[in-house]
Amino acid sequence: MGFRDRGIEIKTPEQIDLMRVAGRLVGETLELLRAAVRPGVTTxxxxxxxxxxxxxxxxxxxxxxxxHPPFPATICASVNHEVVHGIPGGRVLADGDVISIDCGAIVEGWHGDAAITVPVGEIADDVRELLRVTEESLWRGMAAARLGGRVCDISHAIESHVRSEGRYGILEDYTGHGIGTEMHMAPNVPNVGRRGRGPSIVEGLALAVEPMVTLGSKHTDLLEDEWTVATVDGSYAAHFEHTFTVTPVGTWVLTAVDGGEQRLAALGVPFGGR
Structure with a gap:
């Protein structure tokens, strides 16, 4: 493991394999939670x-x-107009809600971090489309990453896809990030940007990419609990995230149960998993 470009952590192939263990646990946990979401369940x-x-x-x-203040829970559970960092509690999910679930795990000192947004029962068509667009933008972002490219190639792909699908708000104050021996590390991975900017994408760099998109304004407020971020205009929001890396063979989504192989293939991207 080494450090370059202002503290960016570069992992060995063996260390990336350890991150895959943590990432797969996160992915499997999120699939367990997806299956458990229904009207009547509490966060x-x-x-x-x-x-x-x-x-x-x-x-x-x-x-x-x-x-600080210390986050009190294992997951972030953000409902409807809450974008990220919602604190789980007694809230009962109802038909028509959506819940964004962000989850992280450490295994042998290595982190995995991912998020999904899940419909609760039947949801409105425009909200369902919001979820589809946001998740697809995540995959388009990861698909744009190449060894020798730049971090903002990911940002540009996310923004371009969302903009092409309609009038959505894309959060700019909250970004993806590097990840490894800590959950949040350099570099930041914005959800908007121009191609060819930012740090280089090199073998051993692991990134958590996480578009946050709303049906209305991109502007948010921090609520009184000092954690929950919600849309100012009350519009619904979606949040999807994966931890991934680029190997000499291709792209490897460390928090996807299948390593991302199926979704990457659909985008014409070589699979880089082991």
Whole structure:
């Protein structure tokens, strides 16, 4: 492992393999939570399910106790107009809601970080389209990454896809990030940007890419709990995230259960997993 470009952590292939263990645990936990989302379930019940699964498989929740004030839970559970960092509690999910679930785990000192937005029962057509556009922009962003390219190639691909699909708000104050021995590391990965800018994409760089998109304004407020970020105009939001790397063979999505092979193939991107 080495450091370059203002503290960017570069991992060995063996260390990337360890990150895959943490990433797969995150991916499997999110799939467990996706299946558990339904009208009548509370966000705290989802949090308990996530913590149990992570610990039962040898992991440590990344988020619990993180930063100041210390985050009190294993997952971020953000409902409807809450974009990110919602705190799980007694809120009961209802038909027509959407919930963004962000999850992180540490295994043997290495982090994985990913997020999904899940419909609760039947949701409005424009909200369902928001989820589709946001998730697709994540995959388009990762698909744009190449060894020798630049981090903002990812940003440009995310922004271009979202803009091409309609009038959506793209959060600019919150970004993706480097990841490895810490959850949040250099470099930042913006969700808007111009191609050819930012640090170089090199073998051993791991990034968490996370577009956050709204049905209305890009502007947000931080709520009184000092964690939850919500849209100013009350519009619904979606958040999708994966941790990935680029190997000499291709792209490897460390937090996707299948490594991202199926979605990458659909975009014509070589699979770089082992």
């Amino acid at each position: 705290l019940e989802l949090d308990t399910l996530a913590e149990t699964n992570i610990r039962d498989h040898g992991g440590i929740p990344s988020f619990k106790g993180y930063s």
